Structure formats: structure tokens, C-alpha cells
Amino acid sequence: MPLATSNFLVPNGTFIVVLLAFVVVVWVIAKKVLPVLNKALTERQEQIRGELEAADKAKADAEEADVERQATLEQARVHAREIVATATATAERTVAGAEERAHEAAERIKQAAEAEVANARQAAVEEVTVRVGEIVLAAAERVIGREIQAADHQDLINEAIEAVRAESATGAAAGAAGARQ
Amino acid sequence: MGLTNLLSTPTLGIDISPGVHPQVHLGPLTIDVDIVWATLIAAAVVITMGLVLRKKATNGVPGKFQLLWELAVGAVQKQVDDTIGSRGAQVVPLALTLFVFIFTCNLFEVLSIGSTYDWLPAPTSDVNLPLAMALFVIVLVHRAAIKNRGLGGYVKHYFSRPFPPKLFFVNLFMNGVEELVKPVTLTLRLFGNLFAGGLMLSLLASLVIWKLGPAPIGAVLSVPFTVIWKLFDMAIGAIQAFIFALLTILYFDTAMAPDEEHQKSGEVING
Numbered sequence: 317m318p319l320a321t322s323n324f325l326v327p328n329g330t331f332i333v334v335l336l337a338f339v340v341v342v343w344v345i346a347k348k349v350l351p352v353l354n355k356a357l358t359e360r361q362e363q364i365r366g367e368l369e370a371a372d373k374a375k376a377d378a379e380e381a382d383v384e385r386q387a388t389l390e391q392a393r394v395h396a397r398e399i400v401a402t403a404t405a406t407a408e409r410t411v412a413g414a415e416e417r418a419h420e421a422a423e424r425i426k427q428a429a430e431a432e433v434a435n436a437r438q439a440a441v442e443e444v445t446v447r448v449g450e451i452v453l454a455a456a457e458r459v460i461g462r463e464i465q466a467a468d469h470q471d472l473i474n475e476a477i478e479a480v481r482a483e484s485a486t487g488a489a490a491g492a493a494g495a496r497q
Numbered sequence: 498m499g500l501t502n503l504l505s506t507p508t509l510g511i512d513i514s515p516g517v518h519p520q521v522h523l524g525p526l527t528i529d530v531d532i533v534w535a536t537l538i539a540a541a542v543v544i545t546m547g548l549v550l551r552k553k554a555t556n557g558v559p560g561k562f563q564l565l566w567e568l569a570v571g572a573v574q575k576q577v578d579d580t581i582g583s584r585g586a587q588v589v590p591l592a593l594t595l596f597v598f599i600f601t602c603n604l605f606e607v608l609s610i611g612s613t614y615d616w617l618p619a620p621t622s623d624v625n626l627p628l629a630m631a632l633f634v635i636v637l638v639h640r641a642a643i644k645n646r647g648l649g650g651y652v653k654h655y656f657s658r659p660f661p662p663k664l665f666f667v668n669l670f671m672n673g674v675e676e677l678v679k680p681v682t683l684t685l686r687l688f689g690n691l692f693a694g695g696l697m698l699s700l701l702a703s704l705v706i707w708k709l710g711p712a713p714i715g716a717v718l719s720v721p722f723t724v725i726w727k728l729f730d731m732a733i734g735a736i737q738a739f740i741f742a743l744l745t746i747l748y749f750d751t752a753m754a755p756d757e758e759h760q761k762s763g764e765v766i767n768g
Contacts, residue, residue: 329526346590
């Protein structure tokens, strides 16, 4: 190929060929490349926007859930305090009732025991009275040397028995006072 | 040819002759084959990158390759939104292609070694490609202006500002010059920067003839200098690609702006 020198400031036929080449490049970039790239860019922007919106929504949801959780927790605390208060009151009432009942039972047992003691004493006094009458009669027989008819001296015997009774009653009253103390 | 001869100054003892190309002739047309194939290779690179992206593009987590594209598209999109607004959506593909394609072309200069004739020159260092892109852009800008204002409004526009309508001939002259200069500056800015980059590489390569006695000082220095310059040149390539795309957006902005804004800016200038 011949080498030739031409004025480098003056365009020549090369102009037409390079212009065509340039137009082809512009056409390819404008019609084939940029639309694809712009589509990818737009889609990515949409995608990112969607993701950001989703993230915002998730954050709002989380905050809402947190508020709800706090409220529930507070409600549960109040409820728990109420339960504890009720339980304490019930326990106090139960204890008070039990004490009262125990006092009553003790009182009843004491009274029954006292009544029993009084009965036993009474029985013992009765028995002693009868025995004393017999002993007195036997002693009197020996002293006076003859048999004394109980019927004949009933007045005397009754007098003796009354004396014993009066004495035992005084003793029982003194004993009961001692037991109370 | 005078400029070409000026650069091959005999006092330097070197011959730097820009404008040397393998050429073919198609009828009346002369075609620089190296510029054509470099352009085609750059176009193939950009198209391949685009098609690979098309295949790989995902709306999920993007790979590095897609991220790079998205970065470029995002930057262009933002620039267009900031200057033109939503009306400018149609400018985005053109501005993006300009940036990516020019940047790719400019990177070819890294492969250049500064010889008289490179097998893979940066096609933007030849006047044809920058001119082709600039004219393509300017034609579309004027089409957008006619679409925006209607043919009557478009023509009237040349006469009615920046001065009052009675000075219409001054207005026509100023606007005419402005519109004519736009493609020329767009072309020469890009072409000039890349062409100068290539010349700089040639100069650095020619440094090898500098010897102090038997010591090859120039040969030793030319290597680090070339490396530094190429790094710098890559930055220039990126900046020039960005400027070309940015100016395209700004020209479209002027063309697509509602008439009232122009009235207002005209009044401000008059005031």
C-alpha cells in the first residue's frame, strides 16, 4: 500500500467512512445497549424501593408489636398483683377463722372436762356419803352395844350425811377455783 | 505542505512529518486506510463492550463491567438532566456514545511509539473523525432547534438576538459566526489535542539522537519521558472525550431551550 503525505488539516474521503462507522456505533448504543441497561437500572431501582418499603413496614410492625407486648406485660403485672392481694386476704381470713374455731374447740373441751370433773366429784361424794352413813352406824352399834335400826335413826343419819355433803360442796368449790387459777 | 516542511527542520536533525498515511483512491475520494481501520477497530471495541453488557446486564447485583457502564450512563444522564432537563432524554445515547467512543479512540495513542507512521494511530488524531462527529452533532442540534421553534422561529432566531431586531444584520452576522464556529472548534479542540499528543511522542522518540560524547543521554531520558507523557496523554484523552460530550449536551440545551429563556438572556445582555 503506497504511503502518501497529505495536508493533515484538510479532511478527505476518510471522512465519509469514519462518519458511517460512527453512526453505526451510535445506532448500536442507542438501540441495542442503552435500553437494556436502562431497563436493568429501572428494575433495580424498583426492587430497592420495594425492599426499602418492606423494611419500613417491618420496622413499623415490630414497633407496634413491641408496644403491644409492653401493654400485655403491664396488664399481666397488674393481674398478678391482684391475684397475690386476693390470695393474701384469703389466707388471712382462713387463719383468723381457724384460730377462732380452735379457741372455740378448746373452750368446749375445757368445759366438758370441767363438767366431767364435777360429775366425778359428785359421784365420789355420793359414794362417800353412803359409806360414811354405814360406817357411822357400825361405829355407833359398837359403842352402844346394840344394833341400831336404820329406820329408827334415820333422822340422825340424814343429818350426818348433810354435814358431809355440805363439807364436800365447799371443798369442790375451792378445788374448781384452784383449777381455774 | 509548508507546515509539514517546517516541522522537519534540518537543524534538529530529525524528520517529523505528520499526514503520512497508507492511502487508497476510490474514484475522487482519497482514503487514509490506517485511520479507517483504527476507527473500525475502535468501533468494534465499543460495540463489543455494548453487546457484552447487553448479554450480561442484570437487575440484580451488577458486575464491575456493568457498573462501569452504569457509572458512565449515570454521569451523562445527570449532566443532561442538570442542563437540559427531562426534554433532553434523547441526547443521552449520543452523548454517551461520543464519550465512550472518543475515549476508546484516544486510548490508541498509548500504543503509538512516535514513528512517522503508526499502524494503529488514534483515529481522533486525524482531522476526519473529529470533523465527522462534530458535523453529525451540529446537524442534529440544528434539527432539534427547528423542531423546538419551528422553521420560522428558527430563522427568526438568527435575526432577533442578542441585539434589538433593528440591528438584525449584526445579529445575523454574530449568530452565523457562532453557529459556523461551533463545529470547527468542536473538531479542532479534539483533533488538536490528540494530534499534539502524537507529535509530542515523536519529539520524545527523536530525543534518542541526543548524545554527549559517547553517552546516549537522550536514549535514556526518552523512555521515562515517554511513559510520563503517555500517562498524561491518557488523562488528556479522557478530558477531551468528556468535553466533546459535554459541549454536545450544551449545544442541545441552547437549541432546545424555550424561546422565553432566550428573550430573557437577550434582555440581560442588552441591559
